[in-house]
Amino acid sequence: MTNRIDTVFAALKKEGRAALVTFITAGDPNATKSLEVLKALPAAGADIIELGMPFTDPMADGPTIQASALRALTGGADMHKTLQMVRDFRADNTTTPIVLMGYANPCFQYGFEKFASDAAQAGVDGLIIVDLPPEEDDALLVYTTPANLHLIKLVTPTTTEDRLKAILPKASGFLYYVSITGITGAASANFPAVKKHIESIRKHTGLPIAAGFGIKTPGDVAAFKSAVDAVVVGSAIIDRIGVEKVSVANDATAFVKTLRAAL
Amino acid sequence: MQNSLKQQPDERGHFGPYGGRYVAETLMPLILEVEKAWNAAKKDPKYWAQYDELQRDYVGRPSPLYFAEPTTKKLGGAKVYFKRDELNHTGSHKINNTIGQILLAMRMGKTRIIAETGAGQHGVATATVCARFGLPCTVFMGATDIERQKPNVFRMKLLGAEVRPVTSGAGTLKDAMNEALRDWVTNVHDTFYIIGTVAGPHPYPSMVRDFQSIIGRETRAQMLEREGRLPDLLVACIGGGSNAMGLFHPFLDDASVKIMGVEAGGYGLDKSHAASLNGGRPGILHGNMTYLLQNTDGQIEEGHSISAGLDYPGIGPEHAWLHDQKRAQYVSITDEEALEGFKECTRLEGIIPALEPAHAYAQVMKVAPKMKPSDIIVMNMCGRGDKDIFTVAEKFGVKL
CATH class of the missing domain: 3.40.50.1100 (Rossmann fold)
Incomplete structure (x- = not known):
């Protein structure tokens, strides 16, 4: 069984272009508008969509995504609604990969086995669980592998070659390179240092590498595109959702178009 | 072993x-x-x-093991000792x-x-x-x-x-x-x-536990010197649980020593509280798996306690394990009961406890009368109450 993530990276490799990965939080600012934005993202240029599973205590996230999760939770978001949102998206899009991103506890409370199975059936292609390092991910990995879900691993500026040996055997789909030591939405990444580190990581893996955290503008996207297989933009898109405007979807998608134009 | x-x-x-x-x-x-x-x-x-x-020279250890005679007499049951960690430099453990x-x-x-x-x-x-x-x-x-x-x-x-x-x-x-x-x-x-x-x-x-275990190691030696035997019951309050783990750990293998941790019952376990073991379920937060206050979706709920030091929706993982093993018993004390304990301890002993150990004291008030005069309780007086006088004054309707 092929996974949409693999299909997209294979196609873009032929095309010679890096993928645009966009992050939004499920249910932000409410269920209706969030689904509207989600559905509009592929046409605006998103190749892969990361859908945030809201959590009360997002310890790797900056103020923008914290506020976004809080808006979603206040609006009644939960894991069942997040999965329903994926099903609704899949009703008219069967090609754009969806990666659920979030923290371990909501998945653990849902039940790792049921979560992996329900997510795969809803049309999810991969998972990024920020606080589940290789030391603790076996309990979930036993269910994601048979469900054909990629459990995407994070690599950071603090990752040494020794550490890569613990991470790579468990990685699939793509590697998510956290381009700053810090939280989402923080200071811009140091591109030359990131590029150098990513080049050294490529010696150890053939997996596509995506860079995220601290990538905010079309300029950032343009700087990164030659060094990576995908760029991830999150907080800068959510900034367009968080403000009360007439059309959240239009603002967010217009911005995504400018990001895509930079690739 | x-x-x-x-x-x-x-x-x-x-x-x-x-x-x-x-x-x-x-x-x-x-x-x-x-x-x-x-x-x-x-x-x-x-x-x-x-x-x-x-x-020794900066903190002032060992902290004394004090026989709380007025409390013992008033409660009319077990002999009550305080481990006086509130006397440490900076006022707590x-x-x-x-x-x-x-x-x-x-x-x-x-x-x-x-x-x-x-x-x-x-x-x-x-x-x-x-x-x-x-x-x-x-x-x-x-x-x-x-x-x-x-x-x-x-x-x-x-x-x-x-x-x-x-x-x-x-x-x-x-x-x-x-x-x-x-x-x-x-x-x-x-x-x-x-x-x-x-x-x-x-x-x-485990690192913080090892540092705090100085409390239990001293208690053990002081008790053996003073009474020639180990205590029958240890009582300590629990937020994250460091003072309790420090007192309990050196006694874990002594089956004759009962261990009691006191969580913050807040307004009551059916209302808002901070009792993770008595009112929570296992989950993942702040780097560890442990009992947490949370809703069915795994969203963390805010704890409530009159004591800011106990107001945490989780608990140390070793306590979670000792709870499952039934090696320690975990009970809860409400805000009101803790305030009673605070008043009683202050008046009887001339020691103003922090609101955190006031929870432990309130539990001692419950259990000591049911025990024999030959039984011995050690309660960890893990902090002094100077920091809490504003909170307590407000509760008593006093303007400072």
């Missing part, structure tokens, strides 16, 4: 299913570095010589741990210290050792807690620490810990995070 309860955790920091290292990958290399440094320090006699000297961790931070060549604090006791204890060793210190504290613990906030500032208000969530201890972790992930290269309780990613729960 085989079948010892003192052998936890395993090499990956698991106490049965609890504990572990549930942190972002950015932090993993640091956590491993802290673990490596701690394993080396643990075996270094020079490290412990410095720790012991500071505990927290400094037992901050000294151990700052010595470790300096061994590792770290030049900046961060900490989280709820009641402010851990913040003060961290700011104190930072002043002593000349390291810059940033303390994260919930905005709500800053409001209700003003004296400690001022104390930290006097000691040269920067107190950074945290407004996310309810602005209490959990949010302060999130913000400290965010700072650490941002300043990985020069910063050491001094966690104040027996929670967080491995090695913190």
Whole structure:
């Protein structure tokens, strides 16, 4: 069984272009508008969509995504609604990969086995669980592998070659390179240092590498595109959702178009 | 020793299913570095010589084991002793741990210290050792807690620490810990995070326990000297659970010693409280798996307690394990009962307890009368109440 993530990276490799990965939080600012934005993202240029599973205590996230999760939770978001949102998206899009991103506890409370199975059936292609390092991910990995879900691993500026040996055997789909030591939405990444580190990581893996955290503008996207297989933009898109405007979807998608134009 | 309860955790920091290292990958290399440094320090006699000297001359250890005669007479049951950790420099047990961790931070060549604090006791204890060793210190504290613990906030500032208000969530201890972790992930290269309780990613729960176990080791020796035998019951309050773990750990293999942890019952277990074991379920937060206050979706719920030091929706993973093993019994005391304990202890003993050990005292008031006069209870008086007089005055309707 092929996974949409693999299909997209294979196609873009032929095309010679890096993928645009966009992050939004499920249910932000409410269920209706969030689904509207989600559905509009592929046409605006998103190749892969990361859908945030809201959590009360997002310890790797900056103020923008914290506020976004809080808006979603206040609006009644939960894991069942997040999965329903994926099903609704899949009703008219069967090609754009969806990666659920979030923290371990909501998945653990849902039940790792049921979560992996329900997510795969809803049309999810991969998972990024920020606080589940290789030391603790076996309990979930036993269910994601048979469900054909990629459990995407994070690599950071603090990752040494020794550490890569613990991470790579468990990685699939793509590697998510956290381009700053810090939280989402923080200071811009140091591109030359990131590029150098990513080049050294490529010696150890053939997996596509995506860079995220601290990538905010079309300029950032343009700087990164030659060094990576995908760029991830999150907080800068959510900034367009968080403000009360007439059309959240239009603002967010217009911005995504400018990001895509930079690739 | 085989079948010892003192052998936890395993090499990956698991106490049965609890504990572990549930942190972002950015932090993993640091956590491993802290673990490596701690394993080396643990075996270094020079490290412990410095720790012991500071505990003796700077903190004032050993803290006395005091026979609480008025309480014993009034309750008419078991003999009640207090382990007087409120007499430590800075007024609580927290400094037992901050000294151990700052010595470790300096061994590792770290030049900046961060900490989280709820009641402010851990913040003060961290700011104190930072002043002593000349390291810059940033303390994260919930905005709500800053409001209700003003004296400690001022104390930290006097000691040269920067107190950074945290407004996310309810602005209490959990949010302060999130913000400290965010700072650490941002300043990985020069910063050491001094966690104040027996929670967080491995090695913190067992490391903090080892520093706090000085309480239980002293108690054991003092009790043997004074009574020629071990106590029958240990009682300590629990937020994250560091003072309790420190008292309990050296006694875990002594089957004759009953162990009782007292959680914050807040307005009552059917209402808002901070009793993770009695009112929560296992989950993952702040780097470890443990019992948490949470809803069915796994969203963390705000705890409530009159005591800012107990107002945390989780508990140290070793307590979660001891609870499942039934080696320790975990009960809860409400705000109202704790206030009664506070009043009673102050009037009877001439000791103003912090609101945290006032919970333990309230539990002693419940159990001592049911025990025999030949039975012995040791309660950990883990902090003094000076910091709480504003909260208590407000509850009593007194304007200061």
